[in-house]
Amino acid sequence: MTGRGSGTVVGGRVGMKIAPDLVSSLARGRTVILVSGTNGKTTTTSMIVAGWGGSVTTNETGSNMAAGHVAALVESRNERVALEVDEAWLADTLTSTRPHVVVLLNLSRDQLDRANEVRHLAERWRKAIEAYDDAGLVVVANANDPLVAYAAETRANTVWVDVPTTWIADALSCPKCTLAISHVGNSWHCTCGFAKPVPVMSILGDELVIEGETVKLDLSMPGEFNRSNATMALTALHRVGVDLDEAARRISAIHSVVGRFSVRRWRGHTLRLLLAKNPSGFAAMMATLPEDDTEIWVAINARVADGHDPSWLYDVPFEMLRGHRVYCFGDRRLDLATRLDYGRVDYIVVDNDDLVPTSKETISLLANYTAFNDWLARSEA
Amino acid sequence: MTTICSLYPELLGTYGDGGNGLAVYERARRRDIDVELISVGLNDAVPDASLYLLGGGEDGPQRLAADLLRTSSFGSRVRDGAYVVAVCAGLQILGLTFCVEGDDEYEGLGLVDAVTSRGERRSVGELATRVDGQLLVGFENHGGRTTLSGGVNALGTVVKGRGNDAKLDGYRTKNIWATYAHGPVLAMNPWFCDEILAAVVGAELDPLTSAADLLYQERCRVLSS
Numbered sequence: 001m002t003g004r005g006s007g008t009v010v011g012g013r014v015g016m017k018i019a020p021d022l023v024s025s026l027a028r029g030r031t032v033i034l035v036s037g038t039n040g041k042t043t044t045t046s047m048i049v050a051g052w053g054g055s056v057t058t059n060e061t062g063s064n065m066a067a068g069h070v071a072a073l074v075e076s077r078n079e080r081v082a083l084e085v086d087e088a089w090l091a092d093t094l095t096s097t098r099p100h101v102v103v104l105l106n107l108s109r110d111q112l113d114r115a116n117e118v119r120h121l122a123e124r125w126r127k128a129i130e131a132y133d134d135a136g137l138v139v140v141a142n143a144n145d146p147l148v149a150y151a152a153e154t155r156a157n158t159v160w161v162d163v164p165t166t167w168i169a170d171a172l173s174c175p176k177c178t179l180a181i182s183h184v185g186n187s188w189h190c191t192c193g194f195a196k197p198v199p200v201m202s203i204l205g206d207e208l209v210i211e212g213e214t215v216k217l218d219l220s221m222p223g224e225f226n227r228s229n230a231t232m233a234l235t236a237l238h239r240v241g242v243d244l245d246e247a248a249r250r251i252s253a254i255h256s257v258v259g260r261f262s263v264r265r266w267r268g269h270t271l272r273l274l275l276a277k278n279p280s281g282f283a284a285m286m287a288t289l290p291e292d293d294t295e296i297w298v299a300i301n302a303r304v305a306d307g308h309d310p311s312w313l314y315d316v317p318f319e320m321l322r323g324h325r326v327y328c329f330g331d332r333r334l335d336l337a338t339r340l341d342y343g344r345v346d347y348i349v350v351d352n353d354d355l356v357p358t359s360k361e362t363i364s365l366l367a368n369y370t371a372f373n374d375w376l377a378r379s380e381a
Numbered sequence: 382m383t384t385i386c387s388l389y390p391e392l393l394g395t396y397g398d399g400g401n402g403l404a405v406y407e408r409a410r411r412r413d414i415d416v417e418l419i420s421v422g423l424n425d426a427v428p429d430a431s432l433y434l435l436g437g438g439e440d441g442p443q444r445l446a447a448d449l450l451r452t453s454s455f456g457s458r459v460r461d462g463a464y465v466v467a468v469c470a471g472l473q474i475l476g477l478t479f480c481v482e483g484d485d486e487y488e489g490l491g492l493v494d495a496v497t498s499r500g501e502r503r504s505v506g507e508l509a510t511r512v513d514g515q516l517l518v519g520f521e522n523h524g525g526r527t528t529l530s531g532g533v534n535a536l537g538t539v540v541k542g543r544g545n546d547a548k549l550d551g552y553r554t555k556n557i558w559a560t561y562a563h564g565p566v567l568a569m570n571p572w573f574c575d576e577i578l579a580a581v582v583g584a585e586l587d588p589l590t591s592a593a594d595l596l597y598q599e600r601c602r603v604l605s606s
Contacts, residue, residue, distance in 0.1 A: 109395065117395070117439045172391035173423070178441040180391065180423035308506070309520040311564035314400030334596040335569075341592035342400070342407045342568055349595075 037105025047233035051247035091128030111307030125151035163228035167280035264379035299371035386430035398436025400565030435471025494531030510537030519562025
């Protein structure tokens with residue numbers, strides 16, 4: 001097996017049949033950092049790769065289950081490895097790769113037709129981390145996400161990171177006792193005693209402090225969530241001995257990650273491509289949109305990789321876009337148009353891309369996974 | 382004033398269930414009906430309302446929602462004729478018993494003679510049911526198998542998907558509509574939303590065109606092909 005060519009996952013699937021413990025043997029003796037969570041996996045993993053400097057083995061194509069991990073580990077043999085991991089594959093990947101650090105970003109509703117229930121995922125994470133036998137594992141976890149805190153609190157040496165986490169709709173009911181969690185300012189607690197972990201070691205506030213060291217971060221990519229991703233990445237890198245200032249400088253230079261946040265050209269227009277796959281992702285991306293002078297296009301599909309159920313459109317706070325006219329693209333543009341209509345957001349359904357009644361030169365295009373890839377393919381650098 | 386009340390969206394609101402309240406509210410507002418949409422939180426008492434909405438949720442939250450509702454005024458308000466739309470876990474809660482992790486016979490509110498047991502496998506996918514000759518389209522994602530008794534009528538017969546038992550979906554009493562089609566089922570099926578709204582306000586409604594009309598036609602085409 002060579003893993004050559006573009007068939008990353010196919011090569012990996014063959015590998016899994018040949019040797020079920022292939023990941024274990026391929027990962028042995030290497031320094032591995034894993035990244036999982038609903039949003040920010042690919043970006044944070046890219047930040048770790050860039051921040052580490054030099055050659056790092058990674059699954060940059062986003063194939064984040066065993067097959068993709070095998071392919072990545074075969075294709076490049078660096079001692080340093082950064083892998084993004086599908087949330088449902090975390091337990092398996094922990095035991096197979098024996099990582100030095102695992103980064104847990106956030107958990108929220110996403111592709112519910114496939115993953116079913118987000119609280120169930122948190123429970124699986126918790127069990128996997130609790131059962132993991134290597135006391136040396138460093139868990140870097142988002143202290144502001146109650147579901148992540150629930151998963152990571154069983155380890156005494158968890159490195160808690162305090163990053164702004166605005167999406168709390170999936171953590172209003174306590175993962176321990178189901179009662180209401182009070183979210184007050186930058187903290188949260190439940191009457192059962194479950195609360196935001198202390199102490200937090202890395203803090204992203206007006207300035208960035210990674211385990212006691214103040215770090216200058218001047219990201220090229222937009223959005224508070226990317227500053228959060230960078231904070232998680234830097235904390236992980238710090239734990240494998242990387243110099244923070246140099247890592248931050250390298251991370252700040254990233255302009256786009258597999259097309260995300262990239263600026264593309266399409267039929268004379270400038271497209272700013274933003275990937276948003278679920279309610280929390282959409283909320284975060286919409287917050288980065290400029291106030292005016294941009295037209296907003298949204299493309300929604302419901303193919304296998306997107307999840308077949310677009311009900312989540314009603315969990316997206318599209319009301320934020322009132323005052324804009326939103327152009328609806330994608331296989332499920334009518335689902336989107338209906339959602340916008342009920343939310344009193346002005347919309348146009350675009351059935352034929354040749355007849356886009358566009359008036360502005362610069363366009364912000366938000367799209368979910370397969371729709372994003374369609375637009376990445378049809379636009380030019 | 383017509384009050385639409387969404388019950389415990391923190392617990393029951395997994396799959397875009399907020400779309401149901403939004404759709405009823407908006408379709409009323411556009412017809413100049415005096416309407417308000419409120420939601421009841423975990424620490425709130427259940428207020429007087431013309432229409433209550435119950436969504437779907439995971440096991441723990443579903444159990445807590447049932448406990449909260451059991452000790453609230455909700456049951457007596459429904460017995461007094463308040464209207465209810467319940468989807469997914471909400472459908473199960475109104476029945477006699479349902480299954481949650483660790484308990485196969487958790488006590489429901491007993492407002493409807495419906496018993497939910499654990500299905501052989503999870504029902505995940507598009508759901509289309511025929512309700513009074515019209516198609517109701519949506520998406521289901523649940524692990525229950527619901528059996529009706531005591532002369533309770535199903536809401537519809539399954540055309541695609543599973544619903545209660547692969548034959549029937551949901552139930553319909555004089556003031557309750559229940560379906561396994563979760564989330565924005567009222568948003569996607571404007572005729573169904575209007576039927577409920579007409580009952581709640583007790584009047585015939587003016588026709589209303591909206592974006593949902595085209596979506597509904599498209600989903601009917603896809604799901605019946």
